Amino acid sequence: MNSLSLRRIPVARPSLGEAEAAAARRAILSGWITQGPEVAAFEEEFAAYVGAAHACAVSSCTTALHLALHALDVGPGDEVITVSHTFIATANAIRYCGARPVFVDIDPRTYNIDPTQIEAAITPRTRAIVPVHQIGLPCDMSPLLEIAGRHQLPVVEDAACAIGSELLVDRTWERIGRPQGTVACFSFHPRKILTTGDGGMLTTSDPNLDRKFRLLRQHGMSIPDTARHEAKSVVFENYPVVGFNYRMTDIQAAIGRVQLARFPEMLDRRIALAAKYTRALRGIPGLVSPFIPVNTCPNYQSYAVQVTNAFPIQRDVLMQTLLEHGVSTRRGIMNIHQEPAYAEEPHQPLPRSERARDGVILLPLYDAMTEDEQAYVIGVLEDLALDNNSREVQ
Template identity: 60%
Template sequence: MIPIAVPLLTDEEADAARAVVLSGWVSQGPQVAAFEREFAALVGAPHACAVSNCTTALQLALAALDIGTGDEVITVSHSFIATANVIRHQGATPVFVDIDPETYNLDCTRLVEAITERTRAIIAVHQMGMPCDMAALLPIARRHGIAVIEDAACAAGSQIRMNGAWEPIGKPHGDIACFSFHPRKVITTGEGGMLTTANAELDRKFKLLRQHGMSVPDTVRHNSSSVIFEKYVVLGYNYRMTDIQAAIGRKQLERLSELIARRRAVAARYVEQLGNVEGLRLPGEPHWARSNWQSYCIRLPERFDQRTVMQNLLEKGIATRRGIMCSHREIPYERANQRHDLRQSEIAQDRSLLLPVFPQIREEDQLHVTNCLKAELNRIR
């Protein structure tokens, strides 16, 4: 079986985790602090805060901005359901806008019509590692006084051209960027997340809220020569990352550029092998974006049935995934007031599929994927 994704973990990650286990300090501690410093330096962010996953990162972003009941947050339905769920969990209302079919990201030409007097934030998703058009989005948000949160779950290592220079996603172009370290992402800690920001006060709130609202971190108490009694100054959460995860993450960070180079090579081979297939739509990369190719999403011609193609590939030993889900089609959102047409989002879910992408995929296996896909498309023609 050729899987859709495989994390690249080596003895270095195993040794790093083992050292933490034997150190006696396995919860949030010095490894987490080091991971935060190194991640912030890598993306060019003044501040970084490690958490348990990207969902909790997004929720902390909304909480730190005091977004809650009565507020609206603009985002896309075409994203993993966590993007919408965190808005609901804060008591706010998600307002879905359609996507640009070229990038699978928020269509910025639809943004102004979605803004109301209740709009407090925009969650801009960098879907599948492809940067959202922040140069178009940010002026609109700033003009209306709206906060911008980047859902960069898939985008570690991706770059965007801003103000004439290539800059990493995570050097907060908006107010906050949130990352995931799930095993299907470019780098992984098993589970885990990170928030980056240029705002010191927001970073202080993240670090307070992730640890129960505790006034004094346990690392400070344990290293103090005098007794300290902590206080719980706000209603917080347990959204911490462990030192075991952070130690793995630090090793993953060291090879991020290598991982992305390999993924970009995989994407280039897909273009070479599938670029001339009639009617098959391959993902594009705008001139202002450099994707980490966390996923490689193709669009089937209209006459092909997505599920049938996927099933036939599975029977040939090739795992695929359907196009990115649409939250508004799921039960928790099916009765929500959908103000805007989401046609492109629905087409993308129904006609797209994700092909295997991981750094260690063998060229012969990738050729098997593309040959089987072409045979399947020819068979149905």
């Protein structure tokens, strides 16, 4: 091994630079720093990128999910079908509405919701379905939408990780967020490819839902700040509904606009790095690269590797050994039903979700990753795959 072993290779790193700093400075010096012209421009540009009719910026993907469900009248006593195998925010947003998340198991190859399990989970209390495009790999939406249509259920896509991912629909590639379902919700957290520090976006084809989102994100205020600012006569707002403080700042949006302009090159780099990992893993027994269905084009928000019994050391030992060599990893996606906050939530058996959590690692992947850094990660994995008695990792 080389001198790279002396430094830490993170699992992810946000791609921010002078252009983003200049954009934030511009917003700060403009005097308008909360939900103003930068937010409006970011919404327009984001909608154009994903091919959506409407885009509404908010403070996080969690608030986006909550707004979507709330606007669809999900409330106390209702049920929402989703997966346990995802970040806890998905279930939390359902709980915020007073509803109960109903967990179904995943496809063991994609780690996404298994559409064949949805119908059996539908009850008279079911009000929505929330599929998660896990770590940027699009779900199998066609059978899911067919089931939702027959039962007249809205579909809220948790697309937190999926900006730039594409799905083949009627022989045409469409970006996640068009959306396929009723609403799609995105995250701009620092772990995501496009970041605004934090923040989120809802996209929809329904103008009435978009109007609801815009009303609810700002305390239910009938007149937005921009309209009051531009008014030629005195106007007074009113509050027809109970809303929330879920606004995005103009500082965040200004950064997001720069990130969106740079996004194609960041995405291309990420896909190239993922391809290199995939080629390397073909020569490492016991490590299985991500399964990519032919009708999907993921953004590789994360690179998930299955650690099988053919690998000479167990998954957790592998993670610790990599860390000792300066390589950060993460476990497979968490399972909400295995966390204390949801331990008492009744659910059907979820064996595939549990195997995925305990048998997968996420390797370092970020668009600024150098060839030397990636070669080092691959080299450590190759050494560990050899008989531990034959030689020691340098």
